[in-house]
Amino acid sequence: MAVAETKNTQLVADIPVTTGWTLAAREDAKARLAAAGLPGRRDEYWKYTRPDAMTAAEAPAGEFVDYGEAPVFSEVDRLKIVFVDGVYDAAQSDDLSLEGVTIERLEDAASADIHWAQDLYGTLETAGQTPVARPLATLNTASAKDGILLNVAGKVSKPISLVYHYASDTSDAMLHHVVKLAEGAEITVLENGPAAARFNTVMEVDVADRASFHHVRTQGRQHVRNSATHIFARTGEESQFRSFTMTVNGTLTRNEVVLDIQGDNALAHVAGVAAGDGNAPQGYHHDDTVFVTHDAVNCESRQVFKKVLRNGATGVFQGKILVKPDAQKTDGYQISQGLLLDDDSNFLAKPELEIYADDVACSHGSTVGAIDDEALFYLRSRGVPAADAQDLLVLAFLAEAIDEVADEAIRELLLTRLEAWLARRRA
Amino acid sequence: MLEIKNLHAELEDDGKKILKGVDLKLEPGKVHAIMGPNGSGKSTLSYVLSGRDGYEVTEGSATLDGEDILELEAEERAAAGLFLAFQYPVEIPGVGNMTFLRTAVNAQRKARGEEELSAADFLKVVRAKAKTLKIDGDMLKRPVNVGFSGGEKKRNEILQMAMLEPKMCILDETDSGLDVDAMKLVSEGVNALRDEGRSFLVITHYQRLLDHIKPDVVHIMAEGRIIKTGGPELALEVENNGYADLLAEMA
Ligand SMILES: Nc1ncnc2c1ncn2[C@@H]1O[C@H](COP(=O)(O)OP(=O)(O)OP(=O)(O)O)[C@@H](O)[C@H]1O
Numbered sequence: 001m002a003v004a005e006t007k008n009t010q011l012v013a014d015i016p017v018t019t020g021w022t023l024a025a026r027e028d029a030k031a032r033l034a035a036a037g038l039p040g041r042r043d044e045y046w047k048y049t050r051p052d053a054m055t056a057a058e059a060p061a062g063e064f065v066d067y068g069e070a071p072v073f074s075e076v077d078r079l080k081i082v083f084v085d086g087v088y089d090a091a092q093s094d095d096l097s098l099e100g101v102t103i104e105r106l107e108d109a110a111s112a113d114i115h116w117a118q119d120l121y122g123t124l125e126t127a128g129q130t131p132v133a134r135p136l137a138t139l140n141t142a143s144a145k146d147g148i149l150l151n152v153a154g155k156v157s158k159p160i161s162l163v164y165h166y167a168s169d170t171s172d173a174m175l176h177h178v179v180k181l182a183e184g185a186e187i188t189v190l191e192n193g194p195a196a197a198r199f200n201t202v203m204e205v206d207v208a209d210r211a212s213f214h215h216v217r218t219q220g221r222q223h224v225r226n227s228a229t230h231i232f233a234r235t236g237e238e239s240q241f242r243s244f245t246m247t248v249n250g251t252l253t254r255n256e257v258v259l260d261i262q263g264d265n266a267l268a269h270v271a272g273v274a275a276g277d278g279n280a281p282q283g284y285h286h287d288d289t290v291f292v293t294h295d296a297v298n299c300e301s302r303q304v305f306k307k308v309l310r311n312g313a314t315g316v317f318q319g320k321i322l323v324k325p326d327a328q329k330t331d332g333y334q335i336s337q338g339l340l341l342d343d344d345s346n347f348l349a350k351p352e353l354e355i356y357a358d359d360v361a362c363s364h365g366s367t368v369g370a371i372d373d374e375a376l377f378y379l380r381s382r383g384v385p386a387a388d389a390q391d392l393l394v395l396a397f398l399a400e401a402i403d404e405v406a407d408e409a410i411r412e413l414l415l416t417r418l419e420a421w422l423a424r425r426r427a
Numbered sequence: 428m429l430e431i432k433n434l435h436a437e438l439e440d441d442g443k444k445i446l447k448g449v450d451l452k453l454e455p456g457k458v459h460a461i462m463g464p465n466g467s468g469k470s471t472l473s474y475v476l477s478g479r480d481g482y483e484v485t486e487g488s489a490t491l492d493g494e495d496i497l498e499l500e501a502e503e504r505a506a507a508g509l510f511l512a513f514q515y516p517v518e519i520p521g522v523g524n525m526t527f528l529r530t531a532v533n534a535q536r537k538a539r540g541e542e543e544l545s546a547a548d549f550l551k552v553v554r555a556k557a558k559t560l561k562i563d564g565d566m567l568k569r570p571v572n573v574g575f576s577g578g579e580k581k582r583n584e585i586l587q588m589a590m591l592e593p594k595m596c597i598l599d600e601t602d603s604g605l606d607v608d609a610m611k612l613v614s615e616g617v618n619a620l621r622d623e624g625r626s627f628l629v630i631t632h633y634q635r636l637l638d639h640i641k642p643d644v645v646h647i648m649a650e651g652r653i654i655k656t657g658g659p660e661l662a663l664e665v666e667n668n669g670y671a672d673l674l675a676e677m678a
């Protein structure tokens with residue numbers, strides 16, 4: 001195996017024993033990875049983020065922090081599916097039955113010879129490898145033992161909530177989810193939990209015409225965690241795709257979203273809030289890497305990413321909008337902003353537009369700044385204590401991204417978490 | 428109420444001296460006006476009193492009911508009853524005007540050991556006060572001062588003052604940018620707050636405002652000091668003759 005031979009300090013793609021219908025995709029992924037290799041520091045796509053922790057043979061140890069808060073989506077009426085260190089836990093999970101969707105574990109389903117997910121597993125991931133390679137996702141396609149397969153036929157009444165618990169400081173987890181939405185189907189997928197010491201996830205989402213996919217995810221509760229996530233989605237006519245991520249902890253987080261808008265009159269929003277404190281035991285480095293391709297007429301895409309950083313934390317944004325020649329009437333918007341609470345922190349952004357159609361409205365902007373002293377004084381002059389005033393301004397800065405979460409109750413839950421995070425960091 | 432003695436202040440950045448010995452004493456219930464040429468230090472005085480960063484007091488004192496306010500944080504001065512209506516109110520994107528007002532009112536109540544106002548009670552009071560200032564529901568919902576016209580910003584300052592009920596109100600050119608009707612509205616808002624226990628320091632360039640808000644005392648400030656103090660007639664004199672004579676007297 002080429003991968004193993006070149007660098008034995010690096011992870012090697014390792015195909016699980018029970019593979020069934022996934023075998024072809026896994027072997028293909030293994031071959032692709034052998035050809036492309038794992039990401040290294042010199043890769044242009046990894047210019048601002050070091051992939052070492054994700055590619056090392058052994059997962060660096062993790063460290064979980066318990067604030068005594070209830071998990072973020074505890075009060076949401078949902079169907080809960082629990083993974084502990086990346087392994088499905090039936091005892092803590094709800095019964096996997098819900099109207100409008102069939103739910104299966106990848107590991108259970110994999111023993112079959114044929115499966116509906118066969119056309120998707122590794123397929124969207126493969127498509128997302130051009131023009132930029134994403135080898136960590138390829139590694140995942142080859143090696144992930146478990147994950148969830150959702151075949152969504154109708155409007156699903158409550159969210160599927162994937163909860164990632166944490167048991168061992170050295171857990172090295174890989175999950176591969178596949179979500180297929182039939183025409184007109186609707187589902188919300190939630191993800192939360194400390195996950196694992198090292199966590200590599202892929203979610204492939206196929207959104208058919210007039211279907212609607214909502215995704216809200218939080219990444220927190222673990223200061224020392226290295227994770228790389230990928231979402232690959234293709235969307236049909238008049239479909240909706242919305243994904244929001246809030247990240248408040250993590251030594252390294254790289255969240256990649258690769259969206260291929262293939263049907264006309266569709267809408268796709270990707271947003272994120274990252275709140276980072278570099279004083280965590282091994283610091284905070286957060287990277288959002290987004291690639292949106294418009295290949296259809298009259299579609300709207302939005303990318304809204306905000307990061308508030310302190311004590312030497314680093315935030316990265318690499319975002320691209322690619323508008324293909326026939327994607328007329330495209331409305332593409334992208335904003336990435338960093339709010340630095342001190343001089344030690346960093347926000348690095350690489351926004352890109354590549355447009356081959358002539359009748360489009362695309363805009364992008366990226367800013368980095370500090371708390372506005374004038375606004376801070378104005379608030380204080382009205383009696384608001386300095387710390388409260390600062391928190392208020394931080395939340396105001398993040399608001400545009402949080403407003404991307406359509407569900408008000410969930411938005412409130414996220415705000416409560418952020419407020420608690422801010423409160424814990426007061427001098 | 429407010430007593431300022433020989434106050435000297437300079438810019439922290441470059442040591443530029445702006446206030447060069449200000450003396451001022453306001454009795455409770457009185458309205459004092461300060462007039463003076465551009466750049467004479469009127470806004471700086473209001474900022475130094477309200478606790479803005481960037482100035483260093485090198486000499487003198489300022490007390491509110493005997494308490495040294497220069498030692499206090501800006502928010503503590505506010506809780507002690509000092510209020511500044513800004514010459515240039517600040518825009519705060521992302522913070523709703525209503526949230527801002529409620530946060531401010533409750534922060535001050537908390538600082539004084541009083542109960543916070545319930546959302547319902549607060550809403551009732553705000554609506555009533557906003558109405559008299561012709562501030563509509565939309566302006567209350569929008570982010571603080573963002574996209575407000577000059578006059579709307581000034582009316583919003585007075586709304587904040589009405590909600591916070593401070594005892595020492597400093598109004599820095601609240602009349603600038605106001606049309607004739609808004610000037611009346613704002614003046615009525617101020618006059619409604621006039622009270623035996625409350626004093627006003629009104630900074631203005633024009634007699635017009637003082638027709639509506641009648642001052643007890645008028646001060647002329649120039650080059651960082653009060654160079655003359657008199658009755659309401661002093662404002663009329665400035666209106667008619669400008670500052671040339673007064674400045675000549677000083678030299
Ligand atoms: N932050 C600053 N940096 C540099 N100069 C300053 C600063 N603040 C005040 N000054 C200067 O101090 C002087 C007094 O300014 P101030 O704003 O107090 O005047 P003012 O009396 O309020 O004038 P106006 O009537 O035009 O409002 C001016 O010369 C001004 O340029």
Ligand SMILES: [Mg+2]
Pocket residue numbers: 469470471514599600
């Ligand atoms: Mg001024």
